[in-house]
Amino acid sequence: MSEHPPGPPARRTVIEGAAVVTVDTPDPNISGTGTEYPEGHVVIDNGRISAVGPGPAPEQPGPVHRIDGSGCLVTPGLVNTHHHLYQWATRGYAVDATLFGWLTELYPVWAGIDEELTGSATAAGLGWTALSGCTTVADHHYVFPDTGGDVLGGVVAGADRIGVRLHAVRGSMDRGQSAGGLPPDSAVEDTESALRGTEEAIRRFHDPSFDSRLRVAVGPCSPFSVSGELMRSAAELARRHGVRLHTHLAETSDELRQCEREFGCDPVEYADRLGWLGEDVWLAHGVHLSERNVARLGETGTGVAHCPSSNGRLGAGVAPVRPLLDARAPVGLGVDGVASNESGRLGDELRQALLLGRAHYGPDALSVRDALWTGTRGGARCLGREDELGSLEQGKLADIALWDLDGLGHAGIEDPVAALALGPLPRLRTLLRGGETVVADSRLVRESERELTDELRRDCSRIAAKGVG
Numbered sequence: 001m002s003e004h005p006p007g008p009p010a011r012r013t014v015i016e017g018a019a020v021v022t023v024d025t026p027d028p029n030i031s032g033t034g035t036e037y038p039e040g041h042v043v044i045d046n047g048r049i050s051a052v053g054p055g056p057a058p059e060q061p062g063p064v065h066r067i068d069g070s071g072c073l074v075t076p077g078l079v080n081t082h083h084h085l086y087q088w089a090t091r092g093y094a095v096d097a098t099l100f101g102w103l104t105e106l107y108p109v110w111a112g113i114d115e116e117l118t119g120s121a122t123a124a125g126l127g128w129t130a131l132s133g134c135t136t137v138a139d140h141h142y143v144f145p146d147t148g149g150d151v152l153g154g155v156v157a158g159a160d161r162i163g164v165r166l167h168a169v170r171g172s173m174d175r176g177q178s179a180g181g182l183p184p185d186s187a188v189e190d191t192e193s194a195l196r197g198t199e200e201a202i203r204r205f206h207d208p209s210f211d212s213r214l215r216v217a218v219g220p221c222s223p224f225s226v227s228g229e230l231m232r233s234a235a236e237l238a239r240r241h242g243v244r245l246h247t248h249l250a251e252t253s254d255e256l257r258q259c260e261r262e263f264g265c266d267p268v269e270y271a272d273r274l275g276w277l278g279e280d281v282w283l284a285h286g287v288h289l290s291e292r293n294v295a296r297l298g299e300t301g302t303g304v305a306h307c308p309s310s311n312g313r314l315g316a317g318v319a320p321v322r323p324l325l326d327a328r329a330p331v332g333l334g335v336d337g338v339a340s341n342e343s344g345r346l347g348d349e350l351r352q353a354l355l356l357g358r359a360h361y362g363p364d365a366l367s368v369r370d371a372l373w374t375g376t377r378g379g380a381r382c383l384g385r386e387d388e389l390g391s392l393e394q395g396k397l398a399d400i401a402l403w404d405l406d407g408l409g410h411a412g413i414e415d416p417v418a419a420l421a422l423g424p425l426p427r428l429r430t431l432l433r434g435g436e437t438v439v440a441d442s443r444l445v446r447e448s449e450r451e452l453t454d455e456l457r458r459d460c461s462r463i464a465a466k467g468v469g
Contacts, residue, residue: 013044013435014057015402018069019416022052022392023076023377028325032369033417034391042074044398047211047434052392071406072429073416075372076390077135077399079379080346082246082284082305082334085139085155086113088121089459090339099252099314103182106339111187112466115149120455122158125344126166127444127452129335132345132425135164135399135433138305138334138383140246140284142171142221143187144197152201156214163438163446165212165399167383169219169246170201174230181225191230194220195237202241210388211397211434215243222248223270224258235275244280244384246305247271250293251285252316268293277302282382284334286324287317294320298327303382306374308352309343310336318360321353325370332379347425350375354421368421402430 017039025034041057043050051057090109094102118141126137141155152170159166172194175181181188189197198218206216218238220226231247238245250256250267259267268289271277277296282303289297297304306319324331333353338344350371357365366374380390388397403426405419410426413419420426431439438445444452 011046012060012062013065013067013398013432014060015042015067015069015074015400016056018072018074018402020052020074020392021372021417023373024391024393025373026377026386027328028370028373028378032367033373040074042392042400044400044432044435047398047436049392049394049396049398051394067402067430069402071404073403073405073420073426074392075133075401075403075420076376076392077401077431077433078133078346078375079332079383079390080129080134080137080335081282081303081332081379081382082307082336083125083129083137083139084141084337084339085122085125085137085158086110086118086141086143086151087337087339088125088344088456089113089117089463091342093339097314098254099316100182100254102314102340107183107187109463109466110143111145111184112463113143113145113148113151115151115154117459117463118151118154119158120452120459122155123161123447124452124456125338126159126162126164127447127449128344129346130162130164130431130438130444131428131442132347133401133403133428133431134346135401135431135438136167136379136383136385136389137164138167138169138217138246140169140171140219142173142219144172144189145187156205159214161447162444163436164433165214167215167217168201168205169217170198171219171221172198172230172234173221173225175225175227179227183225188225191227191233194230195233198234199237199241202243206241206243208242217244217246219246222255223267224255228274231274231276239280244282245276246282246284247276248285249283250288251311252314253288256288266290266293268296272296280384282330282332284336285311285316285319287311287319289320291323294323294327294329297324297329301330303330303332305332305334305382306353307334307336307341308349308356310341312352312356313340318356320361321357321374322361322365330378330381331374332382333375345425346375350421368415368418371421372417398432398435400430400432401428403427404429
């Protein structure tokens with residue numbers, strides 16, 4: 001394999017000799033992941049895909065950077081539709097709790113986060129998920145302590161260190177314990193401050209360009225930590241600025257009961273009342289959905305970020321992914337915060353989604369190609385970027401993962417997609433974001449994994465000390 005050149009990407013890069021799975025179908029119900037080549041090529045020109053096809057690449061003009069893909073599988077870079085990167089500093093808490101108990105234990109700890117911590121936790125978290133094949137991450141940050149400084153700016157700075165694409169979801173909470181919510185009052189904002197902060201985040205950070213590395217979405221945390229006024233006003237704000245909306249919904253049976261008790265309806269009906277369904281919305285979890293809810297999400301084009309490991313860790317249940325896909329609702333995969341999914345690797349969620357879906361809904365719940373579709377194109381659709389990301393097609397951004405299947409862990413698995421989705425997570429030979437190398441030979445290019453680890457360990461100790469205090 002040729003060496004990866006330092007600095008900016010070569011104008012033209014060619015990957016050859018690998019199995020290529022394009023995920024070029026817009027609907028997994030029609031033809032799985034679409035076009036596949038047992039041995040094919042991908043040509044990258046100025047950060048975009050210029051050609052995909054079988055066999056060796058055609059002769060290229062001028063200098064070319066070549067990557068030997070022998071023994072590898074090429075897929076689109078994975079898209080993580082739901083994360084809480086600040087939680088990288090609080091793994092291993094409340095390990096046997098359900099969601100509400102887990103939140104009750106952790107909210108006082110999170111009230112101690114600051115800009116330095118969010119920066120280092122974000123860099124560590126994004127570095128780790130990049131090593132699992134992820135090129136785009138939606139991070140839902142909703143804790144803004146009075147003494148924390150510019151915590152969202154810390155998230156953005158941390159992402160820049162790693163080089164993947166970030167969808168910074170500016171979250172908010174205005175319903176503390178004194179108003180019947182779960183978070184302590186010290187961890188919430190008042191409604192007007194939350195809306196001002198959200199609008200300021202869009203102004204500072206949102207880049208709507210085709211190849212954007214940083215976009216902003218609007219994300220009040222959840223119905224049990226946010227007032228109806230904030231939910232409704234946030235949706236209006238997002239649509240006024242042309243950005244997307246995101247929140248947690250229908251994650252647990254406790255939430256379902258609380259919603260029925262407080263609002264006389266289920267969470268999806270409540271969201272619908274507040275203007276929170278539509279093609280510009282994607283919801284985290286969507287575990288407890290009725291057939292009517294599923295149909296409504298499909299009718300409105302509302303997306304769902306499926307977080308199988310986190311839902312399993314907290315005993316929340318399993319989202320009805322097959323019914324959602326059959327209803328034509330967009331479905332992507334999410335790590336969720338690593339305080340409820342200590343693995344923190346999106347690549348692992350392909351297997352988790354597949355196994356949990358089949359265990360709960362039967363053997364036809366998800367195929368290996370369904371799992372890959374949700375982790376790539378489905379995620380891009382949730383984030384409103386299906387025209388740019390999520391598949392290997394001419395003109396799309398060159399966000400590409402090159403998985404090494406040439407080892408003991410995958411030997412003899414003839415179907416490379418099955419090897420990826422059912423076998424151990426493969427070694428990542430190369431990860432490209434817009435043609436630029438983010439991971440080479442299973443190592444981060446921009447940052448030292450050792451330094452990220454040392455920073456994270458320091459901040460874990462620091463926030464633990466604050467929580468005890």
